[in-house]
Amino acid sequence: MPELPEVETTRRGIRGALVGRTIQAFDLRESRLRWPVARKLAKELAGQRVLDVRRRAKYLLIDLERGTLIAHLGMSGSLRVMPATAARILHDHYDLVLDSGQCLRFNDPRRFGSLHWCTGDPAEHSLLADLGPEPFDGQFDAEYLAARARGRKVAVKLFLMDQHTVVGVGNIYASEALFRAGVRPRRAAGRIRRAEWQRIVEAIRDVLGDAIRQGGTTLRDYVNADGTPGYFRQELYVYERAGEPCRRCETPIRQFQQGQRSTYFCPGCQA
DNA sequence: ATGGGCACCTGGCTGC
DNA sequence: TGCAGCCAGGTGCCCA
Numbered sequence: 069m070p071e072l073p074e075v076e077t078t079r080r081g082i083r084g085a086l087v088g089r090t091i092q093a094f095d096l097r098e099s100r101l102r103w104p105v106a107r108k109l110a111k112e113l114a115g116q117r118v119l120d121v122r123r124r125a126k127y128l129l130i131d132l133e134r135g136t137l138i139a140h141l142g143m144s145g146s147l148r149v150m151p152a153t154a155a156r157i158l159h160d161h162y163d164l165v166l167d168s169g170q171c172l173r174f175n176d177p178r179r180f181g182s183l184h185w186c187t188g189d190p191a192e193h194s195l196l197a198d199l200g201p202e203p204f205d206g207q208f209d210a211e212y213l214a215a216r217a218r219g220r221k222v223a224v225k226l227f228l229m230d231q232h233t234v235v236g237v238g239n240i241y242a243s244e245a246l247f248r249a250g251v252r253p254r255r256a257a258g259r260i261r262r263a264e265w266q267r268i269v270e271a272i273r274d275v276l277g278d279a280i281r282q283g284g285t286t287l288r289d290y291v292n293a294d295g296t297p298g299y300f301r302q303e304l305y306v307y308e309r310a311g312e313p314c315r316r317c318e319t320p321i322r323q324f325q326q327g328q329r330s331t332y333f334c335p336g337c338q339a
Numbered sequence: 340a341t342g343g344g345c346a347c348c349t350g351g352c353t354g355c
Numbered sequence: 356t357g358c359a360g361c362c363a364g365g366t367g368c369c370c371a
Contacts, residue, residue: 070364070365071364071365073364074364100348102347102348102365102366102367126364126365126366140365140366141364141365142348142364142365142366143348143363143364143365143366144348144349144350144363144364145364159349176348176349177348177349177350178347178348178349178350178363178365179347179348179349180347180348180365180366181365195367220341220342221341221342222341222342222343226342229365231365231366238364238365239363239364239365240364241364284364285364286364287363287364288350288351288363288364289350289363289364290364327342327343327344328343328344328345329363329365330362330363
């Protein structure tokens, strides 16, 4: 998916068009997302005003008057704001039609995305309840990571991608953050030194912040709320650069598999 | 608890 | 040109 920068870019892009508007209709054309979306949701949502659009981890939270929509973009999903009359294309799965004449439209070729309706506190929803801290929160620091990693044999890259450790870091930014921190992705989490955790914390914040400023990373499907791609791809140091010279030391970037995903690193820059 | 692997799905690219 | 095989921003769940 879209990792944290892409979800945050989407949030910022759709928020202005949604907040204060009233939902006129919920058009569901494909209910088979990661979990089935109930058709009866249309009846519930119609007439409700949008109070806010927030983000928790890689989930978008659309606060309405009587509850919250919890949306996930999966691997290939995107949410765009457009005229409700705009022609639908393949894989447009639902529209949230607003009283402004615009709609929020979800497109997701792989259908790994999801949509839940939550009355009550979304933080206590089963999808969100056990998530780790936000990377920009104060409680996410070297001490926290060191304590959590103690005794763990799992590779540090997989440890960082575990949403119980910290949220928002996916396959691209895990490789990129470890490059910036100078730490090899295969090292056991329990053997990372305090100074390295400190660098990892800073690297995660830096790379996510830089990516947000560039509107995220577009590999294939991802587009922002206005349909434009993210431009951070050109600033990647290692991701999808196997065999190419490191931008810092010229050593060829290496690639290998970790947890059925591709990992990239520079043997010259990362210890 | 921890670690590892699979499943869900479509589309684009590569190589025969 | 056709098609099989492989790969892709995630994550819940099942097994040892």
